[in-house]
Amino acid sequence: MIRKFLFLILIFSAVSFAQTNPAITSWLQNTTGITGRHYVAGNSTPINDAVLANVQTVHYDGTWVYVSATGIPTYITGPFLDGNPSLATAQNKIFKIPLSPTQNTGTPTATTGGNIGIFKNGVALFDYRDGVAWSSTTNALCGGPGNPPCAGGPGTTQAWNRDAIPAERAGFDCAKAHPAMGNYHHHQNPSAFNLDLTVLSNICDTYPSDGLYTINPLVHSPLLGFAYDGFPIYGAYAYTNTNGTGAITRMKSSYQLKSYPTGLRSNGPSINQVVGTQTMFNGYFREDYEYVAHPSDPSYLDEHNGRFCITPEYPSGIYCYFATVDANHNSAYPYVVGPTFYGNKTATTVTSVPSGSSLYNPALNSSLFENSEFKIVIAPNPSQDFIAIQAQMVENDLTVELINELGQIVKTSKILQGSTLSIIETDTLYNGIYFIRISDREKIKNYKVVINK
Known part of the structure; x- marks a missing residue:
C-alpha cells in the first residue's frame, strides 16, 4: 500500500510539473495531422506538403524538455523572391532545452549563425546575421551566395557583419x-508584414500568410518560444514594470544607430556607398548599432534584449527576451536575442529521446478545457482594412464567421489546429457594426466589431 501511495505521488508530481512549467506546456503540438503549405513564385495558390507541421511530441524529465519538430509551421511559407532556390523542408529535430535556465555570471556567450532558439511551433530562430560581411582587405562583401569567402574561412569574425533584416528583406x-x-x-518578430503599422514589404499582397502571432498593443504579448539558454521569448508588448504592474507598453531595444559625422566607417564602406546593387546605409551592418542604457525606464531592455519580469505564464517572474519592434511595429535590432545570451547556453539537439522521460499529453493541461471563452483577441477594433483574430493554441479547427447586422455571413475563415491566427479582409465591406462568431464542434462565442474606414 505504501509503495502504491508513493507511486501515485510521483505520478501526480510529474503531471503537476508538466502542467505548470511553460517550457513543457507551451508548444503547439500537432494533434490533427495538419501539414505545411508553401507558395512558389507566380502561383498565389498554396501547395499542400506531405510534411507534418508544428511540434510532434514533447517529452520531459526533471531537467530537460525534448521537443520533436519538423521545423514547418502551419502558416504558409514562401515564396522567397531574392533568388533563394530553397524551400522550407522538414528538419526532423529533437531539441533538448533546460527546464530551469540559469544566468551566465561570467563572460556572456555570443550568439552565432544558425539556430539560437526555437519558436513554439518548432520553427528555428536565427540571430541578426546572414553570413555576409565586409572585407577591409578586398573592400568588398564576402561570404554568402555570390560573394568570395571571407578571409579565415567560415565563421570568421569580421569588423562589419551584415544585418539580415534590412539586407535580405526582398x-x-x-x-x-x-x-x-x-x-x-x-531572424525577427514572427508576425506578418502586412499587419505592421508601416508595411515594408508587399509580399503579402500576392502571397498572404499570417505568421506566428499578431501584435496587439492592448494586451501582454504571448509566449513565442525559448532561446538556447532556456529563457522564454515574448512578443513585442508587456507590462511596463518588471513586477507585473503598469500599463501594457512596447518593450524597446536599447540599441541605437551610431552617428558617423564624416560619413565614414573605420576600415569599412562609407555610409550609403553603393557596391553593385547594395547600398551600405547606416544600419546595414550590425556594428552600426551601439548599446545605450536607460536605467530610469523599465520598458527599455538590457544588452541581451531582455529583462527580468513577471508574465502571465511566469507569475513568480523570470528573465525574458522580447521580439522588439519600433513604433511602426517594424523589427528593431537586435530583433529577439543578442548579440549575447543572458543565460548559460545549454540547449542542443539530440538524436533520440532518453529512456525514462515522460511524454507530455496536452489534454492534461487544464487550460485547454477553459475553452468556452476561446481566449480570443480581436484587433484592430474598430477596423479599416482587416481584422486579426488571435487565439491560443486550439486542439480543433475553429470556424470564424463575420456577420453583418442583418444576420448575413459576409466572410468566413478558420483558425487551424495548432495555429493561432486568422485574418479577415474588410477593405471591401461597408462601415458599420458586425459580429465575429467563433465556433468549434461544441461551443459558439460572439464578439462585436466595428468597421470604420
Whole structure:
C-alpha cells in the first residue's frame, strides 16, 4: 500500500510539473495531422506538403524538455523572391532545452549563425546575421551566395557583419522568414508584414500568410518560444514594470544607430556607398548599432534584449527576451536575442529521446478545457482594412464567421489546429457594426466589431 501511495505521488508530481512549467506546456503540438503549405513564385495558390507541421511530441524529465519538430509551421511559407532556390523542408529535430535556465555570471556567450532558439511551433530562430560581411582587405562583401569567402574561412569574425533584416528583406515571405538550405527560420518578430503599422514589404499582397502571432498593443504579448539558454521569448508588448504592474507598453531595444559625422566607417564602406546593387546605409551592418542604457525606464531592455519580469505564464517572474519592434511595429535590432545570451547556453539537439522521460499529453493541461471563452483577441477594433483574430493554441479547427447586422455571413475563415491566427479582409465591406462568431464542434462565442474606414 505504501509503495502504491508513493507511486501515485510521483505520478501526480510529474503531471503537476508538466502542467505548470511553460517550457513543457507551451508548444503547439500537432494533434490533427495538419501539414505545411508553401507558395512558389507566380502561383498565389498554396501547395499542400506531405510534411507534418508544428511540434510532434514533447517529452520531459526533471531537467530537460525534448521537443520533436519538423521545423514547418502551419502558416504558409514562401515564396522567397531574392533568388533563394530553397524551400522550407522538414528538419526532423529533437531539441533538448533546460527546464530551469540559469544566468551566465561570467563572460556572456555570443550568439552565432544558425539556430539560437526555437519558436513554439518548432520553427528555428536565427540571430541578426546572414553570413555576409565586409572585407577591409578586398573592400568588398564576402561570404554568402555570390560573394568570395571571407578571409579565415567560415565563421570568421569580421569588423562589419551584415544585418539580415534590412539586407535580405526582398527574400522574406509574408511571415518574415526564409530558409537556409531548407531550414526555415525567423531572424525577427514572427508576425506578418502586412499587419505592421508601416508595411515594408508587399509580399503579402500576392502571397498572404499570417505568421506566428499578431501584435496587439492592448494586451501582454504571448509566449513565442525559448532561446538556447532556456529563457522564454515574448512578443513585442508587456507590462511596463518588471513586477507585473503598469500599463501594457512596447518593450524597446536599447540599441541605437551610431552617428558617423564624416560619413565614414573605420576600415569599412562609407555610409550609403553603393557596391553593385547594395547600398551600405547606416544600419546595414550590425556594428552600426551601439548599446545605450536607460536605467530610469523599465520598458527599455538590457544588452541581451531582455529583462527580468513577471508574465502571465511566469507569475513568480523570470528573465525574458522580447521580439522588439519600433513604433511602426517594424523589427528593431537586435530583433529577439543578442548579440549575447543572458543565460548559460545549454540547449542542443539530440538524436533520440532518453529512456525514462515522460511524454507530455496536452489534454492534461487544464487550460485547454477553459475553452468556452476561446481566449480570443480581436484587433484592430474598430477596423479599416482587416481584422486579426488571435487565439491560443486550439486542439480543433475553429470556424470564424463575420456577420453583418442583418444576420448575413459576409466572410468566413478558420483558425487551424495548432495555429493561432486568422485574418479577415474588410477593405471591401461597408462601415458599420458586425459580429465575429467563433465556433468549434461544441461551443459558439460572439464578439462585436466595428468597421470604420
